Amino acid sequence: MNNDIERVLYSEEMLGKRMDELAKDLTEDYKDKRPIIISVLSGAVLFTVDMIERLDIMAQIDFIDVSSYFGGLGSTGKVKLIHDLKTDVKDRHVLIMEDIVDTGHTLKYLMDLLADRGAKSIKVCSLLNKPEGREVDVDPDYVGFTVPKEFLVGYGLDYKGFYRNLPYVGILKPSVYQND
Template identity: 45%
Template sequence: MDADAIAGDLTTVLYTPDQIRERVGELARDIDRDYADKDVLLVGVLNGAVMVMADLCRAMQSHCEMDWMAVSSYGSGTKSSGVVRFLKDLSADIHDRHVLVVEDIIDTGLTLNWLLSNLTSRGPASLEVAAMFRKPDAMQTDIDCKYVGFDIPGEFVVGYGLDFDGKYRNYDGLAILDPRVYN
């Protein structure tokens, strides 16, 4: 889906598909370099990370494995509920593995903080985070994110895996959603 199809629902396009593609390639090169002598397990956080996970692993030149988790603290609104729900666990054992959690966005950081605590308890050899988007002004907890695609404003955004009530996830850029859509 391109911006023209939903232009009336967006206020500002923050990043175009080309800008996102270029940044994903840069992140992939950094990850390839940092994990050159290690087997890395990419752990995508469903559903939002599907786009970045697919593009990131295709841009990487090194071998990687993938697994998926699903946790949620969003309901149908635009704010985190603060309550984490565990929806799907990993298939792989991560004990003594090099794990890179791949996120679409870090907003408050509360859900990711819970997830990292859970994964740390499983004894990985290393545990790092890659997030395509991060809202520094919305952070409520410190998250050590080794790889960040873009820092973005604290407004409600959609596209590149990010949705509102299941819509806009397949928009291939990133844009601010017009508040009239969700108010």
């Protein structure tokens, strides 16, 4: 897997340091709110687990799976709900944990869904933000790193379901995906 990486953008150490910083902000902002932390499957799971271990707040966790990529290289623009929440968000503070905000289609869908279900507040914490890829006007409230418009893998990010288990975020060599 490591041979398929053009270069490492964020090492395991850099990720950890930035998550410590984010956790301080989130702990302060949510100290008395008892939020529901919603992890977006499958990419945000590693980030979510590492973040909740750093948070000093009372919180519940739930998972949702939505997709606009369906295994391809880019977003189709159509979002499909694959696995719904088990927790009712009505009158609750919600913190969405995302691995990356790229086109914004998935995030917009999630925010609208949760608002329609009566969430008291909705904020987004994304490890990565790729504003150059944005097609929808949404932005995360908490951002680990702003990234270039490159094909990124590792630390939850995948290509065809692989590379998620890399302990860093790297740029995938174009030769790996150029024929798709």
